Amino acid sequence: MTGAPRERRQLVRFAFYRLDPVFRRLPAAEQRQHKEEFAATISAFAERVLLRSYSLVGVRGDADFMLWQVAEELDTLQALQTALNRTRLGAYLAVPYSYLAMTRRSIYEIRDAEPGHTGLVIRPSQARYLFVYPFVKTREWYALPMGERQAMMEEHIAVGRRFPSIRLNTTYSYGLDDQEFVVAFEGDDPAEFLDLVMALRESQASRYTLRDTPTFSCIQMPIADMLDALGGEAMGADAAPAPRADGLVAACALRDLPPGASRRVVARGEVVAVFNVGGRVFAIGNRCTHARASLADGTVDAATAVVTCPWHAGRFELATGRAIDGPPKAAVPVYPVRIEDGTVLLGVPEMTVAD
Numbered sequence: 001m002t003g004a005p006r007e008r009r010q011l012v013r014f015a016f017y018r019l020d021p022v023f024r025r026l027p028a029a030e031q032r033q034h035k036e037e038f039a040a041t042i043s044a045f046a047e048r049v050l051l052r053s054y055s056l057v058g059v060r061g062d063a064d065f066m067l068w069q070v071a072e073e074l075d076t077l078q079a080l081q082t083a084l085n086r087t088r089l090g091a092y093l094a095v096p097y098s099y100l101a102m103t104r105r106s107i108y109e110i111r112d113a114e115p116g117h118t119g120l121v122i123r124p125s126q127a128r129y130l131f132v133y134p135f136v137k138t139r140e141w142y143a144l145p146m147g148e149r150q151a152m153m154e155e156h157i158a159v160g161r162r163f164p165s166i167r168l169n170t171t172y173s174y175g176l177d178d179q180e181f182v183v184a185f186e187g188d189d190p191a192e193f194l195d196l197v198m199a200l201r202e203s204q205a206s207r208y209t210l211r212d213t214p215t216f217s218c219i220q221m222p223i224a225d226m227l228d229a230l231g232g233e234a235m236g237a238d239a240a241p242a243p244r245a246d247g248l249v250a251a252c253a254l255r256d257l258p259p260g261a262s263r264r265v266v267a268r269g270e271v272v273a274v275f276n277v278g279g280r281v282f283a284i285g286n287r288c289t290h291a292r293a294s295l296a297d298g299t300v301d302a303a304t305a306v307v308t309c310p311w312h313a314g315r316f317e318l319a320t321g322r323a324i325d326g327p328p329k330a331a332v333p334v335y336p337v338r339i340e341d342g343t344v345l346l347g348v349p350e351m352t353v354a355d
């Protein structure tokens with residue numbers, strides 16, 4: 001007997017990492033190299049794993065960062081973790097929490113669902129925060145008639161709709177991991193999320209919650225920033241020598257920035273994205289003004305000298321820093337560039353130091 005072809009689902013892992021503080025006592029150059037190796041290992045999986053990086057530094061005491069990983073195969077998630085374990089930074093990392101789940105369609109009828117939203121494909125939004133927790137319902141819930149459960153879910157969904165800025169990703173863990181679901185709420189305002197959770201406590205369905213902890217408030221940031229938030233020597237710090245007498249700072253050798261290339265450098269404490277567009281070098285603030293993606297990882301249209309942000313396709317003019325398209329509204333800073341003796345020099349203002 002053959003059933004209908006099964007819809008493709010995605011495997012989802014929320015992995016929380018904790019840094020051994022011994023790492024911060026390594027020589028500075030080693031700290032930086034270890035971070036760079038770790039970031040490069042993640043990048044090598046970019047075609048097979050959709051990954052978002054989050055810092056929990058200053059938020060929780062038992063985890064420092066989280067990698068939200070989405071893949072088509074379970075083995076891919078395993079291969080990624082194996083590769084991370086093999087890095088030198090991996091030797092200083094523990095995984096205090098790891099939640100495995102899968103996408104699938106809801107068994108409840110959800111009226112006015114987001115267009116095209118099937119629940120089968122994870123599409124992270126531009127939100128700055130992700131609030132994650134494992135979730136288990138009581139067995140009494142499963143004994144209720146389907147109609148009653150549907151009615152309670154409708155009430156639950158109606159409460160959620162009062163907080164439209166919060167977006168829910170529900171993934172399923174039955175049999176795969178200890179919890180039944182992992183829920184991940186995206187939003188830009190922790191206060192909105194807090195109010196939503198308080199309101200949901202009063203819903204009928206809440207009586208059937210067995211467990212919904214621990215809860216993690218995660219701050220989305222590019223991998224390099226997430227790693228630098230751990231402490232230790234910043235990535236790219238070797239590209240931050242003392243400023244010259246004329247105030248210009250050597251950012252990198254021009255041979256390391258051939259036409260078509262871009263890179264992230266640190267000058268006077270600022271993280272700067274430098275681009276070589278057909279021989280003309282531009283320098284702008286690296287952090288997208290929308291949700292802080294690394295613009296050095298964006299794609300550049302050489303004809304217009306415009307960079308497209310890798311996360312949500314916001315577009316910035318390299319010459320002016322102006323945001324011209326997509327979600328970002330604010331410009332990024334632009335820095336003067338001079339090429340001298342094969343070195344890229346940047347005019348990053350002194351007042352940005354130590355701010």
Ligand code: FES
Nearest residue numbers: 288291309312314
């Ligand atoms: S981070 Fe959203 S457009 Fe750049």
